Amino acid sequence: MKIPKSLLVDPEKNSAYGSFAVAVSIWAFSYSVIFGQVLILAYYAVWLPLIMVDYRRFLRQLSSAWLPLLFAAYVCFSVFWSQAPGTTARTAVQYLSHIACAYVAARTVSVRTLTIGALVGIFFVLIYSLKVGAYSEDVLDGTYNFVGAFASKNQIGFVGSLGIYFSVVFLAFLRRGRLSFMLTVPVVLLSAYVLVVSHSATSMASIPAVLAxxxxxxxxxxxxxxxxxxxxxxxxxMIVVVAIVALNLGLMDFVLGIFGKDSTLTGRTYLWEQGWNAAMRSPVLGVGYAAYWVQGFAEAERLWNEFYITTRTGFHFHNTYVEALVELGFTGAVLISLIMLRTLFGHIAAVVFKTWQAESVVLIGVMVLLLIRSFVEVEILNPYIMGSFLMYFSFFKLARLPVTRTRWSPAFEPADAKGGEPAWPHRPAAAE
Structure with missing residues (x-):
């Protein structure tokens, strides 16, 4: 049986396959550490083969992707000055392929299909975490927090905040019929519960601002x-003025106190200071992509020990831009910042200065959520995580591709009985 291409690559017709692919991706991003490489292979399998289905679709306006491609190339070339070239080479290839998957997704999946797939994937991810039911002690503040099957409360908190966000925007902009409520209510309830019991201050503070x-x-x-x-x-x-006034009047400490944080953000400011000092040793190019948090390196071992990271993996500077400065220098930090800002303001411009579109509003919310979290988390610099996938998906959605439709040509009429030639196109009658 031959499957029509449109059911796989046409955003208007592939909602079933697209939702499935996004759900598989969400599961892979969440639990590839637990289930191993099979989930990463499944992630590749749902996206990369689509290139062979209709390669022309992915060549249209390829030049619009120059900024992410430039950053990916820079990440790959950092292997030449990396202090851990083997780690850099492997992780850079993974990051490049991750961007490629996001590119394929953006060219084949609509924002509505992305939202449906995310809701399905998040639902099963949270169900599994509730089944695991693990709690973890935060050694810095002495609290016990729900982490489920994740490594930290902030990771599961991010999933919970995405569940709430996609549920709200789906009901507000993208729903069709009463079935939409049946799809979103369980996700909202699960996400809200997980958000509360995880005590993730970053997630709890960011989602109300984004929804507003x-x-x-x-x-x-x-x-x-x-x-x-x-x-x-x-x-x-007004936002700029309010932010300046809030900082000068000390309102930031009051807001942090509401979420149980102090001015050090649970040791984050110390980490940022250490990251800045490390970045100044190689300010232009950095130490190489993914080449700082490597076992056996003195500085990484020292910080792991100070923050009680017994696994000696999965740690970072809790700031995207500090992390980029350390690994990729000012060059890499500027590039990733440009990608973030270009994506955000590109969709804002589409809503404010052009025809209002719900899809752009949804992606603005995603980008604002990632922007807020980028100052206290690192979620767009690594492969196989939701943050970077959503950012690049949103970036590639800036390119407005023409809708291709089948062009029908009128059929030739039967051949003329006398001359044996088609009667169409009609020729003027010869003068007798």
């Missing part, structure tokens, strides 16, 4: 394009 922003963008649909521009400029200015 999405609500404002949704209301902006009622305004004309001119008024949207004015309100956006005024709102952006």
């Amino acid at each position: 922003l999405v609500a404002l963008l949704a209301m902006s649909k009622l305004l004309s394009r001119r008024y949207r521009r004015v309100i956006f400029l005024i709102g952006a200015g």
Whole structure:
């Protein structure tokens, strides 16, 4: 049986396969550490073969992907100055292939299909974590937090915040019929419960802000394009002013206290200081991609010991830009920042300065969530995690591809009985 290409690569017709592929990806991002390479192979299997199904689709406007490709090339070339070239080479290839999968997904999956697949994947991920039911002690503040099948409360908190976010935007913008409520209610309940018991302050603080922003963008649909521009400029200015006033009046400490944090952000400021000192030893190019947190290296071993990381893996500077400075220098930090900002402001411009589209609003919320978390977590610099996949998916969605439709040509009429030639196209009658 021959399967039509459109059921695999056409965003308007492949909702079933696309949702399945996204759900498999979410599961792989969450539990590949537990179940091993088979999940990574499954992740590749649902995306990369689509290139062979319709390779022309992926060549259209390929030049629009120049910035992520430039960053991926820089990451790969860092093997030449890396202090751990073997680790850099392996991880860089993984990161490059991860970007390729996000590119394929963006060209073949609509935002609605992404949302449905994410909801399905998050539901099963949280069910499994509840089945595992593991708790972990935070040695820095002495609290016990639910981590499920994850390594930390912030990881499962991120999944919970994504579950709430995708449920809300699906019901607000993308639902079709009552079945949508049946799909989202279990995910919302599970995500909210996990978010509460995990005590992830980052997730609990970021999701209300993102939902408030999405609500404002949704209301902006009622305004004309001119008024949207004015309100956006005024709102952006007010946010800057409020942030400056809050910092000067010490309101930041009050907000942190609500979530049980102090001004050191549970030791993060010390980590940032250590990261900055490490970055200054090689400020332009860094020590090489994924080449700092390597077993046997003195500085990494010292920080693992100070923060009681007995596994000596899975640790970072809890700041995307500090991590980028250490591994890739100012060059890499600027590139990843440009990708983040280009994606965010590209979708904002689509909503504010062009025709209002729900898909862009959904992706703005995703990018704002990642932007907030980027200052206290590292979720866009590594392969096989949800943060980097969603960022690159959102970036590649900036390219508006033309919709290709089948062009039908009129059939030739039967051959003329006398001349043996088709009667169409009709020729003028010869003069007698």
